[in-house]
Structures are given as structure tokens and as C-alpha cells.
Amino acid sequence: MKKLSLLLLLTLTFACKEKPKEEPTEEPEMSITSTEKESEWTVLFDGTSWDGWHVYSGREIEEAWSLQDGAMLLNKITEARKDGERFNMVTDKEYTNFVLSIEWMVNSGANSGIMWGVVEDEKYNEPYITGPEIQVLDNTSHPDAKNGTTHQAGALYDMVSPTQDVVKPVGEWNHYLITVNHDTNVGNVVLNGTKITEFPVNGEAWDAMVAKSKFATWEVFGKSKTGKIVLQDHGEPIVIGYRNIKIKEL
Template sequence: MKTSLRLILLFFCFSFGFSKVSAQEFDANNRLNTDEIAAGWQLLFDGKTTSGWHLYNEGKINSAWNVKNGELVCDPNIEKVERGDLVSDNQYKNFDFSFEWKISEAGNSGVFINVQEAQEFPTAWTTGPEYQLLDNANMPNDYLVDGKHSAGCVYSLSPLLNEVQPKPSGQWNHSRILQQNGVITFWLNGIETGHEDMKTERWKQLIAGSKLGNFPSFGKAIQGKIAFQDWSKGVALRNIKIREIQ
């Protein structure tokens, strides 16, 4: 009897301890530490709601974007709702932007900056440059051959500065976008992957030589909103934060 009682007590202690660790891990996301707060970082996702975000050109309506387990998810299993890119309520010019993301197998999504939201622009990607989110490992070789479509690149415009592979589908990657007076720098998992000055003739030539050149307003603004691209097979983000800089 004593042995059984000990086993029961051990079971409850173990269960309590495990739950406590899990809760701590869960709470560690979508928070700012004291150093980040002192440095001026702000959360753009509270881990509970889509506050601060809305559907591009549609406003705050129910959509495939929702929150699950502290993650901002474009849910592939939701039917009969509006689909589209999720865009920030606020605009940003000079900033340091950090986020984590994971994507479904063969997933293809992105993050847009300097987005101009207006009815004359049907989608976010016709106005602002894209940080590519991609499951490289499950993409055809011909899609990745020039480096202009790989995860972390300045999508369709310039190849990766340094070779880096994202973590496999379903695992978390860390990305960073820095913009200062029209100069953008991208990182993927700590490796610099893109660097362009949007005020230069080179930038104009890159756009003109790509399919994005078909959109007269693309890549001209050096401030605007941030948008997450709708991906019908699922993409998730967390620890989304920004620090506005001079």
C-alpha cells in the first residue's frame, strides 16, 4: 500500500512539474525582456489576439488568420472565410523587425515591407518588397537555381548574399529585417541574406528586370505597413517585434 501511495505521489509531482515547464516555455514567447523594453522594442503580436492587424483592403473581419497556442496562424483548415494577406494597422519607416516563422511542407509565403494599402492596389505584393518564407528542401531545383526565390532572399530581385538553409518544415526559423532610410538588410537564422538600397539606380534596374516591373508603384515607397502573405497550406509566426530607429 505504501509503495502504491509513493507511486501515486510521484506521478502527481512529475505531472505538475512537466505542466509547469510547459507553461513556462509557452509564456516565454511573445514577450519582451527588460533589455528589449529598455532598447525600445515593441510587440506586434500579443500571443492571444490579432490586435494591431487586419486583412489587406478588407479591414478587421474574420479570416483564415487566427491565434492558436500563442502562434499567429494562417489556418489551412478553416473554410468559408475571407483569405488574404494580413497587414499591420500602423506604418513604419526606419525599423529593426524580428520574427519567428514555420511553414508547411513545400510551403511558400512571405513578409512584405513598405506596403501601400489602397483599393487601387489589389494585393500587398504589388507595392512592397518581400522577404521570402519557403520550405527550400521540398522545392524543385529550378525554382531555387538563381537564389532569387530561396528563403531569406529579397524575393525575385536579388540572390542570397550568403548561403543558408531554413530549418525543415514545421520547425521554427528566426528572421530579421532592418530598414534605414530606404536601405534594407535581411537575415535568416543569424546569416545575412539580402542588402539593397531602394534609392539607387540598381534598385530600379532590378525591378525593371523582374515580373515586379509590371507594377508601377512597386518598391518606390521607403515607408509603409508590414504584411504577412496568405498561404493556403499553412504558415505560423510568433515573437513578432519591432524597434523604430532614427
């Protein structure tokens, strides 16, 4: 009986012994799972190189942009920019229907934007001539924020205002999920998990919206369904950062 009791005790002790707990590992907020890699998402910027990107004007990237802590930073004051030159970052590839996932950060007084449908051609000296823009802005101190909510962060610039302000403070990272789908004629912006902007992307509804904006007389603005994605250099010598950029084509 004693041998049986001892055997039972050892068995229960072994069965109930807990396995060592693994230390939790913190993954980047926008990391892509293996399932996503296999099915839908493509990394556009992995934080280690400029692969897949170039400057719209043909200038060298390093003249204005740098890589730091997994982000691309527009943070160098150059004589060229002082003279009005821009260093807009452009994808090598063109896109039509997509969901773009991107994190952005601005310092005090910064102004930038994310454009799509950009036609890269020598006759267009700036990408905003052809491509609509989702505004990236310091809402608290940049003067453009005072020009109405269609000029504030999350807006379809000069056309559709965000329904609410859920922007994080200057110096913190925000996350955009931008959808452009010409097949369903739907565009929208989700900022930090909240849908704040929705708009048509073609047809009569789009034309009517453009007609009420500063782009009303711009012949080629928003006309191309397929084009490059651009991260804007607005010209100010202010730090602007982008990271964790991936895209899902629809």
C-alpha cells in the first residue's frame, strides 16, 4: 500500500508540475504575420533600405531622407530645398486598387501628405498636380490647420474633412489604413483604428467634389486610376517620419 501511495504521489507531482513560462515578446505594431505574407500583403518599406522607392525629381534620396530606427525620416535641411526643390518619395511600382497600411510621425509645425494615382512625367513638376492627397499635418501649430478641417490630418485634402480628430500628439506615431478602390468607387481613411474619412474615387460624385475644390481647373488632377504612391516633401525643414509600410492590392 505504501509503495502504491508513493507511486501515485510521484505521478501526480510530475503531472501537475508547470512548464516554465516563456517571456512574452513584443512585436512591432504593424508587423506582418506569415499568413499575411503568404496571402495578401506586400512590404513596401522594411526600414532597412530604399528598395522600391525613389525621389520624384530624380535627385538622390540621401540629400533629404535618412534611415533611422526602422523609419524613413525627411529631416535634412538642404540648399536645394531652401530654393524650393522638393524631395517627394515615390514608389517604383504603380497601383490601382489597394489598401495601404502606413505609420507616420510629425514634429511641431510639420506638413506632408500621402498621394496616390500620381503620374510621374517630366511635364508635371510636382506629384500633387496629378495625385489626390490624404493630409499628414501637425494640427496644433501648422498654419494650414487653420484653413479649415479639409486641410487637417486625415482629410482628403481640400475636399473631405475627417469626422473627428483622433491624431496622437506631435512626436508620437500614428497609423493610417487608406483604401482606394475604383471598382467599388470607395475611398476611406482609418486613423489609429477609427474610420474618419470616406469619399468616392471616380465618376460623377468625384468630379462634383473636385469642382468645389482648389483643383477645379486642374486638367489632370485625379484623372488617373493607376499611378504611383507618394510621400510628400512639403518644403519645410521639419522632421517627418514614415515606417511599417505595406500594401494589399485589391
